[in-house]
Amino acid sequence: MTLDTVKRALETPGERQPYAELGMKDDEYQRVREILGRRPTGSELAIYSVMWSEHCSYKSSKVHLRQFGTKAPKSEALLVGMGENAGVVDIGDGWAATFKIESHNHPSYVEPHQGAATGVGGIVRDIMSMGARPIAVMDSLRFGGATQPDTRRVLPGVVEGIGGYGNCLGLPNIGGEVVFDPCYIGNPLVNALCVGLLRKDQIKLATAPGPGNKVVLFGARTGADGIGGASVLASATFEEESQAKRPAVQVGDPFMEKLLIECCLELYQADVVVGIQDLGAAGVSCATTELAAKGTGGMRVNLNLVPLRDPTLRPEEILMSESQERMMAVVAPDDIPAFMAICDKWDVPATVIGEVTDTGRLVMTWDGDVIVDIPPGTAADEGPVYERPLVEPAGQTALNAAGPCRLPRPTTGAELRQTLLTLLGSPNLASKEWVTSQYDRYVRGNTVLAQPADAGMLRISEVMPGAQDTDRGIALATDGNGRYAKLDPYTGAQLALAEAYRNVAVSGASPLAVTNCLNFGSPEDPEVMWQFAEAVRGLADACRTLGVPVTGGNVSFYNQTGTDAIHPTPVVGVLGVIDDVSRRVRPGFVAGDLRVVLLGETREELGGSEWAHVVHGHLGGLPPRADLEAERRLASVLTTAAADGLLEGSHDLSDGGLAIALAESCLAGGVGCTVTLPGDDPFVDLFSESAARALVCVRPEAFDPLAELCARQGVACHGLGVTGGTALSIENLFGVPVEELREVHTKTLPGIFG
Incomplete structure (x- = not known):
């Protein structure tokens, strides 16, 4: 296959390109051509296709998510808000907590174990990239009916993946949810949350300042797993044949991730990191464009230097691969020896693949030829923004009118007793010990509350060096109710926040900040977009009233099979602080x-x-x-x-x-x-x-x-x-x-x- 260079792109302007197969619309492809003044090379097309995917660009949700900023309550505790890998809040005594929740829904249906495991790995790296030590995880899970055959296929693998990855990392799983409803058959929700601790004056950001600084790729080698995962699996309608997309599911190695955690913490301690970004959705494409866009505007990368597990990978595949356990750092030239020595100590491969420039261009070469030459901000920050049409669902009025007032109710003591037992033994309300027993809730010895408590709680002392002088702790809860949101997405989102807020308070902690994972059907359906818009409006209004800011989160669209969408399911995580964990x-x-x-x-x-x-x-x-x-x-x-x-x-x-x-x-x-x-x-x-x-x-x-x-x-x-x-x-x-x-x-x- 002929290498598609920038020179060749200029010489062959009419060559047909597979942009539709990569999830791009006609007008999106034309806009790329206008930005570049020519057709994109195959590698440039790969970058734009993943960076402008729904999963990465939030192109259908941006116009609504802005409310989280415009309506945000004033909070002196908020140190880093939306736009970074995770939010950071001041929790007192010089300490900060960073936390975030994200989805790995479609991969977990296609390949339950790896889909869920890499969901945990990805959110852990988001926390690492803020300069923090990850200290705990949680998960919010939704499956089809408990007795449906496909649930019996998916749920055990998801639980094994979450438990196996988190247990290997030595991170306690301190809470979450397991919910069953027929609407999630074929479209389970696997939302993973991680929380980390750091000194509040040691926050790291995803930026690449300083021309001449080196770009270092470190961690696992790049393979063929997860190629196009963000655009193939999470940014398109989910059809029955989607199980054929197994190659788009990443494969995790928790032992490498554990080494990566300790390596990163020592790198931070040595102060040899100028900027850092994890490689999650969109892989090298995302890390390079985002770092360059937030820095001095330019970067030059030699893709031949990317360490590969599969030497047959072409540049486009390297750029789209979402192989796990990888990070990208910006390092001053004088600090490269110390950086490499620390990576070598932890047996973490590290390679200088490029350097920061001030040209305003992201330039990549392969075999000496230029295959990428783009303004990085156009991929990272200037993707399409859609104001999708909104229509209240046709049956919404009838649904709201069909209340439960005419349903037969128990009246006698015996009937009330039986109703209690029926509910207590139903899958949603029954004990989740079968699930949570597969997670280590108390590893590291800092867990003071965990499932089935309403909120998980961790002491800070002994988690991080120098924290022994505080009795402070943090509490976390996640909640959501798809049935409530189906009936009224505005109120349903507020109730999700209210329950998580209440669960944190029940533990004795004061609610401080919010993260969210918004799970909905196709944004191309006006009825789904109405649900989404109402939920975001409700959540933003509720945060303002309760005085808790949204620090970040995730939008997961296209959660439907064919035309059957899941219930709108906003999942809300709340972090709180308690001055003395002995008062829990x-x-x-x-x-x-x-x-x-x-x-x-x-x-x-x-x-x-x-x-x-x-x-x-x-x-x-x-x-x-x-x-x-x-x-x-x-x-x-x-x-x-x-x-x-x-x-x-x-x-x-x-x-x-x-x-x-x-x-x-x-x-x-x-x-x-x-x-x-x-x-x-x-x-x-x-x-x-x-x-x-x-x-x-x-x-x-x-x-x-x-x-x-x-x-x-x-x-x-x-x-x-x-x-x-x-x-x-x-x-x-x-x-x-x-x-x-x-x-x-x-x-x-x-x-x-x-």
């Missing part, structure tokens, strides 16, 4: 003779509820109201009560309502309770999913101080009863032994997945 609040009922207290107001809100979904297979009506001011007041009560030592245990109320919160609280400590419901309708009291509520237990002498705190904050405080005994007893209605609750709760997933 454990989940559930931790002892007998404690007062059981319900915080917040209960209304008849059953649209999109687990009761309607599990018992009746129904979806319709409106989701619970998102009362953000109530959420803020509740969080203030929870964090203040935790700091004052008033709370012995706590649990948020969400899916399944009070009934599930009571059952899970009993199971958490193996302690029963006797309670009296506060309202007139036992069914609503037990199964409503009203937001801004939490269940806590306190020592008898702490009840009055808690009630006074609630009164000052305007939070309803209902004393329900006491802990103790061996059963969950609802006065005058029913009782269930704790051991029966445990049997029902724990048998579901092992029964399905073996």
Whole structure:
């Protein structure tokens, strides 16, 4: 095959190029020709096709995502916001935390183990590239119906991939979600989150300043795996035959990644890194264009110097490969010997492949010929921006009108008891121990809360050198509800944030910042774009009200098979800080003779509820109201009560309502309770999913101080009863032994997945 050089491109302007096969539209290809003043070479076409893909350029979402900046609340804690590899927030005592969540959905359907594993690897490298030590991961997972055959194919591989990669890295998996719904059949969602720690004055950025500085590619060699993964798998409608795209799925090596982590940390400590970028989606194409665009504007690269696993790779393939465990650094010439010595110490291959220039051009050569000569910003920052048409779904009004009010409801004690057990044993509410037992939740010894707690929590001391003088900790939670967002994407996105915010507060930590992963169908469908626009608007408005900024995140479009899109599924991660981890609040009922207290107001809100979904297979009506001011007041009560030592245990109320919160609280400590419901309708009291509520237990002498705190904050405080005994007893209605609750709760997933 003839090498397609810039010289040849000038000589053959009419040569047909496979831009459509690479996911580019006619007008996008023509725009590239206008930018260059000629047709692109094959290598240039490869760069633009991946950098302008939906996954990399956010071309359909940019116009909406800007709200996260324009509506952002003022936050002195925000050190690095959107636009970098991950957001960074000040957590006090000179320390900063960086965290982000991203999707690896389509690869995880095509090749579940590697798709999920490399999702973890990619998000870990995003955190590394900020100058931080990764300290924990989380995952938010969605699958089709639990008993559907394809779920039984996909889920075990995804769990093995997440656990295997994270465990090999020595990173605790401290939380997340596992949700089942038929809408995700053929389109599972695998959203991975990582959090890291660093000194707040040691942040690294993806920039290439300083003409003459060297460009170093280090880590694993480049192979044929993952070629075009971003554009082939994540930026196009997902069809049944997509399993034939296995070569586009990356292959991970967690042992190399572990070496890369330690190598990077020593490089940072030695202060020999000017700028750094991980190689994730779009590989060398992304790293070179983004570094150059954010630096002094130019870079010269010799692609022959890229270390290869497959020597037959052509330049276009090298540029599009998404092989894992690779980083690119900008290093001053005088620091190259020290840089290479550190890489050699950790057995991490490193090669100088180019240097920074001030020409404003990214120039690449192959066998001495120029094959790329482009303005890097046009690929990295100036891709197409679409204002897609928005149309409210045709059936939205009818869906909202078809609420659950006419569904048969349990009325007797026996019927209420059976409803509780049915929900408790349903796949979405059953114990996820079958999944989480495959993850190491406590490796490194700094985990103080993990699944099934509402939020994961880590102490800072002993994680990083010099942190032993602080009792500070961080808490994280991820949440989302696709059924709520289907009914009302604006409110559904706010409820996702509200639940994650509440879960962090329930642990005793103060919510500080937000990341998100927005999973939707095709942006070319106006109804999907309406859902997306409403969700972004809702989330931005909620962040402003709650005073928590969005630090970054990910948009995942084209989550549909044919014309069948998933429910709109905004997943929100919230990071919080606690001054003293010894003041954390454990989940559930931790002892007998404690007062059981319900915080917040209960209304008849059953649209999109687990009761309607599990018992009746129904979806319709409106989701619970998102009362953000109530959420803020509740969080203030929870964090203040935790700091004052008033709370012995706590649990948020969400899916399944009070009934599930009571059952899970009993199971958490193996302690029963006797309670009296506060309202007139036992069914609503037990199964409503009203937001801004939490269940806590306190020592008898702490009840009055808690009630006074609630009164000052305007939070309803209902004393329900006491802990103790061996059963969950609802006065005058029913009782269930704790051991029966445990049997029902724990048998579901092992029964399905073996």
